[in-house]
Amino acid sequence: MNQPYKIPGKTQIGHVHLKVANLKRSMEFYCDLLGFEVTTLYGTEAAFISAGGYHHHIGLNTWYSKDAPPAPLHSAGLFHTAILYPTRKDLAFIYQRLTDAGKTFTGFADHGVSEALYLNDPDGNGVELYYDRPKEEWKYDKDGRIIMYTEALNIESLLDELKDQGM
Numbered sequence: 001m002n003q004p005y006k007i008p009g010k011t012q013i014g015h016v017h018l019k020v021a022n023l024k025r026s027m028e029f030y031c032d033l034l035g036f037e038v039t040t041l042y043g044t045e046a047a048f049i050s051a052g053g054y055h056h057h058i059g060l061n062t063w064y065s066k067d068a069p070p071a072p073l074h075s076a077g078l079f080h081t082a083i084l085y086p087t088r089k090d091l092a093f094i095y096q097r098l099t100d101a102g103k104t105f106t107g108f109a110d111h112g113v114s115e116a117l118y119l120n121d122p123d124g125n126g127v128e129l130y131y132d133r134p135k136e137e138w139k140y141d142k143d144g145r146i147i148m149y150t151e152a153l154n155i156e157s158l159l160d161e162l163k164d165q166g167m
Contacts, residue, residue, distance in 0.1 A: 017059035070124030080126030
């Protein structure tokens with residue numbers, strides 16, 4: 001055990017499983033608004049949802065949390081679930097969709113390596129919707145570490161992605 005273990009480079013986070021107070025309300029947010037598809041339902045207690053036919057990216061259940069209040073803000077637990085969009089245009093589209101639906105954002109950020117929108121789901125769980133810039137555009141410090149930061153997101157530039165398609 002002298003050598004530190006390093007997780008295999010192609011390892012991925014497979015899914016997140018959330019305790020929710022109201023399954024119908026959560027499915028309206030994640031499926032009807034964000035566009036995830038239901039892959040499996042367990043009655044009125046749990047749903048597994050995905051993008052693109054994967055068995056599930058998000059699990060939603062009320063097994064221990066039916067009708068429960070949101071977790072306290074200043075307590076240990078999930079900070080946010082991050083949903084990676086394949087293109088900047090896709091991020092612009094979901095921004096416009098959420099804005100049109102009257103959803104409230106909790107923040108917007110340019111992190112250098114990515115651009116992100118932040119909001120809460122109906123149970124107060126943080127949700128980050130983001131797009132990664134191409135790796136070739138990332139900047140590194142003299143030690144080879146990725147330079148990340150939090151600056152204001154240029155929403156107008158993001159929305160320019162939709163102008164080319166007449167959206």
